Amino acid sequence: MNAREKILGKLRNAQTKATPGAPTTSLASHLAHHPRGPLPALADDLLARFKECAIKLSSDVLETNDRTAVPALLARYLDERKLPASGVCWPSLAGLPWHEAGLQVMPRPATNQDMVGVTGAFCAIAETGTLMMLSGAATPATTSLLPETHVAVLDPARIVATMEDAWDLLRNEYQQPPRAVNFISGPSRTADIEQTVTLGAHGPYRVLLILAPA
């Protein structure tokens, strides 16, 4: 008998002893209905809530009504912080006027040398100020991970109230989750030394969210 059968056998015996005829039909019905637990009561203005929470998590937030103005906003942000004016972006953002804004942004996955990574986001969650990213050929996970500055261009219409809403959005638009769903809530951090919070651990030092309608 292998380990799998031994462990499952032990569980089966213990379960039968504790609750003879334990219901297993509830498993299928629970999966089919995937009920929600207690939810937070959020105010109607999801955008305001998202911005407030994102800033609390040390993300920087900029807004524009004109998507083509995103490169100029980013150029100024990088310049103010004396950061390099070059990086990589997701292919879907390759059409923005990066060059005109004085930036060198290449549409390819990030390597260790890239200092700025520009991504979109699948959606964002107002409850906690969080980005939801799906991995994929056109949405490489490294772009939000390896560079010291992560920039996410986000359509405000894609802000949902809770993570539960985000799961429903995922179920509506895809058959199944991709290899990696990453929820990002601000720059990477550690408090391992003397419980003192330090921004910039192994991931980005800063996260800039640019809210711009698609």
Add this chain to the structure above:
Amino acid sequence: MQNTSLQFKKQVTIKLADARLQDALSRLQSRFVGGRSAVIGEIDDLQATRTAAAAIRDRVLNDLEHWLLHFEQQATTRGAIVHWAETGEDVNRIVAGIAAQHGVKTAAKSKSMVSEECGLNDALELAGIKVMETDLGEYILQLAHEAPSHIVAPVVHKNKEEIADLFAEKHHKPRKTDIAELCREAREVLRPAFLGADMGISGGNFLVAETGSVLIVTNEGNGRLVTTLPRVHVAITGIEKVVPTLEDVTTLLRLLPRSATGQSITNYVSVLTGNKNAEDHDGPEHFHIILLDNGRSGLIGGEMQEMLRCIRCGACMNHCPVYQNIGGHAYGWVYPGPMGSILTPLLGGLEKSPDLPNASTFCGACSAVCPVKIPLPDLLRKLREQQMERGMKSRRETFLLKAWAWLALHPGTYALATRIGVRILSMMGGKDKLLHTLPGASGWTDGRDFPAPSGRTFREMYRRGAKP
């Protein structure tokens, strides 16, 4: 990891006298206890959320076999390979086998308490594989050859001066004491390890049965790196970590980081499902999930099953007056504090950890803050009962408890004995009304004075209508 909890009392004496540790522990208390209380109220209906979280865990534990089978089937459909391990040694053997199969020379590892149960790092080093811990705290401990002393903040027992010395010695760089500079130095040393590793090893905070996913929560980003860059990813976790649906895990995520570090959400929550497909630029080609039993299955269906609800937030130890005074190493194994005082005897044998069930004042702070409502003091009491039943108590303790039980059943004798007792103790109290030593209880009075009774028992005062 070697279980040294038989040495508990000896360790406690050493830890209580360690001024640096005491300083570090007071910091932990203010940051984590204060941090939790600052954000836990953000949850609109905290009690309903805790009740729901406990019910989610119970749903799985009451039918663990079928939830595990569903998880395995979903994970396998998506291309993951699921392994089952009865013991820590089995985990080590399986990981070494995967490494050999894929020609792995180096591994980058994010924090995993289950791998500490197995002593995985030592086993892999023996198999010729270089393992690099990448969580900052675990990396510091690996350099110092020490064990974690807290399940969330593993290096809480060290201050920045000690870490500065360690980095200067091991990195051969000028000594830095600024915490941000120490963090940057570790980042720069570790980045090549992430990029060059053949294998990434992680734990798993939850397994989602609905999708066959492994979910990990991290702040540093190392968890994302080790599960994204290397061509092989091995996730190791306990069989009890299954949660039915994405909604269920979301309810637990509202509680876990708030209870652990006082964060509304961790920086990263990664839900990992299957291996990379042909078009993907990143992600592991091979995804292995190892499910460890190590004694957990023995708790199912029994009086200790509630312990398996645990989601490893550490709130019970942060709020425990015993942990706050002795730190994690004194407990002698992977899991300290109230949850460790239960898990260590349950997984490693009560006879190897006889002091742990007694390392509690039963103040109840642990169960009051537990996000999944584990009745920790009740479970500790059950372990104490088992010790009595199995004759594991000393002859002296057994005699005293029996004498007490007899006295409590004879009220007349009890009243007489206490009348005599309080008069003697009152006379012994002297001018400052404090007893500095008690015959037969020097262990107690070595650390504190015993306030002398007034000289009358409560019953005597009650009969006379006097205010006590």
